[in-house]
Amino acid sequence: MNQVYIYKDTLEDLLTLIAFLLKNKLKPSNIKDTRFSPSLLDEVVTLNLKPNPQVFSKLTLGNTNLMKIIYYVYLSSHEYKELIIYYLCLNTQKYPSTILNMYNLKCVNLALKISHQVSNEAHKLKGFIRFQELTNNCLYAKITPTNNCLEILSNHFKKRLKNEYWLIHDPNRGIISIYDKKNYYIISEQNLKLNLETKDTKYEDLWCTFYDTIGIKERRNDRCRMNFMPKKYWKNILEMSRNNEKSN
Template identity: 25%
Template sequence: MSVLSINQTYSVGHLTPNILLYEPSFEGWLSAVYQVYERKLQYDQSLQLIAEDQYVPSLISSAAHVTTDDEQAQRVLVKLNKLLGRSGMRQILWGFLSEKPNIGTTLFHIVKYAIDHPKRQVLEDLGRLEVLELAQTVKSVHREKHRMEAFVRFEHTTDDIYFARVEPDFNVLPIIGEHFRQRYQDQHWAIYDLARGYGIYYDKSQSTPSHPAELQTITNLDEAVLRNPASIHSVDEQRYQRFWQGYFTNVNIKERKNTRLHRQHMPQRYWKYLSEKQILPNADYLEKKR
């Protein structure tokens, strides 16, 4: 195995890389696509585009690192917009956000197909395995996006910020931010992805009646707060959670409980971040009282 720099000159034969490693960002992947055509590697049937954080070295492969280049990424983006249109680019982006191990290669095959056949509606050709795989992946990402928009629970903090923790299967923060930005323009709020170590923050002080504030990216939050957000709950939040948990306990009808259906509509992996699913200190007492 050899790991090369993309700026090296490759000789014909085994030194030609059949794996391009890109920085784990959409711009990083676009830069890798640019380098494929710049280095005329597009005809290599074994070529793979893999995110650096998902690469597993192999003794029989030759890998090269690609440095993210904003200008190169922009050129590829403009080209793909012309070929695939806005809807097609959304599918490419959502597919990328799935973070599947082979998604970089799958998306490149679709890009190459679109470039080779510019007059075809390539994303409608479900007879091609990579197009079908993308369609199925986008469907899964869309489902996760919808669930995140429904199941996010904000908790009011002592800093007057509504804070929510999430742990989605896919990297959906970039595509759910607008949903919350449009709906909660009158308050400070933040959503933090524990699995990926970053979040989005909305600062209402930077908004105007006609222009909501831009979302900011936040990282490196206090681990103690992430593990125990109750430590920064405001007095009102503590009261609201007790009210809500009490309501949830009292409206439940034991005889009509359908756990299977409940889990189907609200998968259990979301429960640990839902305040109504937390154990109420006097839940047993309330149940006996009923």
């Protein structure tokens, strides 16, 4: 039987579980969150562990770079992200100070690649996210990223749009980040009633005018644009979604 361990959907919970597994020398065939639906061969194990706030620095031996990578892998949508984190923690015990240089280990390699993808996507979204101004002067943006970038983006806009009220909505994950000029809170969208009435579109029109003007016709290069701005983001980018409507 494949032993699949279940954790309660937070990073702290996952790490507590991993610490427990490492301590008892148990080898999981997979680790999954509570949404997991087992197949015939899976044996689901749910342990009731008390989350330990210090577990993160204990497992990573205080290595902040490693902490960041584990956090980013956790945010990714990789199928085996939990298992990768498990093996990363396992190997950290073996190579305490040099773990991140061990590119020849599969888990290190994958973890670095995945965390790179996550930070890449988050960086892209820092540019591609578009706010609309609602009638109550609040700014509202919708994102549909592959990885869970909401917290990274919230941290970015907390500094940048300090004196504005804003909301960032990730409908695919059903979460929303809400900022009240002091702090942001990430909550489930069910707890919030949204009134998405937008203000006039003067600046949206101006922006689309600017966008259509700034490209040099003699240098038109659709492939290059697509490389930098993949099509999956277009539906949430004002100037692209509008142009698409026009051409249809």
